Amino acid sequence: MHIQLLPQKIPVGISRCAVGDPVRYNASHKHSKVCTQLLGNCFELHSYCPEVAIGMGVPRPPIHLIVSDRLRAVGREDPTMDVTDALEAYADQVVPEVEHLRGFILMQKSPSCGIRTTPHYKEDGTGVLAHDSGLFTARLRHHFPHLPVEEVGRLNASDIRENFLTRVFAYDAWHRYVATDLRPGRVIEFYTAYKYLLLAHSQPLTRALGQFVSNSRTMSVEDFAYGVRGKMMEILNHQASRKDRTNALMHSQGHLKGYLNKEERAELARLIDEYRQGNKPLSAVLTMLRHYLPRSPHHFIHSQVLLAAEPAELGLCEFR
Numbered sequence: 612m613h614i615q616l617l618p619q620k621i622p623v624g625i626s627r628c629a630v631g632d633p634v635r636y637n638a639s640h641k642h643s644k645v646c647t648q649l650l651g652n653c654f655e656l657h658s659y660c661p662e663v664a665i666g667m668g669v670p671r672p673p674i675h676l677i678v679s680d681r682l683r684a685v686g687r688e689d690p691t692m693d694v695t696d697a698l699e700a701y702a703d704q705v706v707p708e709v710e711h712l713r714g715f716i717l718m719q720k721s722p723s724c725g726i727r728t729t730p731h732y733k734e735d736g737t738g739v740l741a742h743d744s745g746l747f748t749a750r751l752r753h754h755f756p757h758l759p760v761e762e763v764g765r766l767n768a769s770d771i772r773e774n775f776l777t778r779v780f781a782y783d784a785w786h787r788y789v790a791t792d793l794r795p796g797r798v799i800e801f802y803t804a805y806k807y808l809l810l811a812h813s814q815p816l817t818r819a820l821g822q823f824v825s826n827s828r829t830m831s832v833e834d835f836a837y838g839v840r841g842k843m844m845e846i847l848n849h850q851a852s853r854k855d856r857t858n859a860l861m862h863s864q865g866h867l868k869g870y871l872n873k874e875e876r877a878e879l880a881r882l883i884d885e886y887r888q889g890n891k892p893l894s895a896v897l898t899m900l901r902h903y904l905p906r907s908p909h910h911f912i913h914s915q916v917l918l919a920a921e922p923a924e925l926g927l928c929e930f931r
């Protein structure tokens with residue numbers, strides 16, 4: 612597997628009010644420049660407003676979610692106005708249109724679009740029982756359980772933004788490299804290339820994935836691929852910690868040290884330790900590792916996504 616520059620942007624869905632369209636219940640918007648300007652550099656944004664799509668109009672009476680016989684979307688002022696079925700039917704109907712998307716950015720707290728911040732009220736609308744998904748998001752995740760999703764507001768934080776970019780790029784790369792030519796060998800090649808990046812996100816879960824891969828001989832290729840993709844996306848969903856990243860960098864260093872002289876080995880070890888202590892950026896270590904990479908003849912270390920690019924650059928990479 613080789614990593615090359617990707618010429619086009621990655622298609623990602625987004626709540627319509629976040630791109631500046633005044634489609635909220637009160638005819639306002641919640642434009643996020645982080646999404647349209649910063650992430651717009653790597654993503655081709657496709658916007659959706661479920662409430663407008665089911666004909667609720669703008670402006671419209673606000674709705675909220677209540678826990679009744681099931682989760683229901685009803686009018687805040689008029690609880691007899693129930694749009695549960697319409698919202699769910701829209702989410703089911705839009706599936707073929709969103710199948711090509713490699714991520715979805717959704718508006719927090721919305722009864723339709725929230726991911727984990729939408730209030731679920733008691734049936735009489737008085738108190739909040741839980742904070743969880745909006746109705747459109749819940750159906751979307753039912754159809755695409757591994758699709759990377761993130762809330763608009765959380766993307767203002769650089770570490771969460773970087774994590775979302777990493778997940779979208781991995782999901783997109785999977786579709787380009789594995790899904791187009793589904794064979795167990797391609798799945799293993801893909802997982803192997805991500806191994807050190809996965810280690811940087813969670814050591815225990817990466818070890819568990821390794822066991823899943825070794826015990827998969829009797830599985831159909833579809834079940835194997837589904838299992839590996841699901842576990843990879845779950846691991847990447849964990850924020851990469853400095854400690855786990857240091858561990859992944861030390862593994863990479865181990866592959867190269869046979870090709871370095873004593874001073875080079877010491878300098879690289881010192882740099883990794885300075886990164887561990889928070890005194891040097893990750894990019895400094897990656898630059899040095901990449902500098903020494905051509906000395907190794909081993910394909911495994913050359914194929915590591917961890918060393919290929921910074922997270923923000925990964926979206927520009929093509930897997931062949």
Ligand code: SF4
Nearest residue numbers: 627628660718721724
């Ligand atoms: S949060 Fe979702 S449903 Fe509400 S206005 Fe934005 S896009 Fe429309």
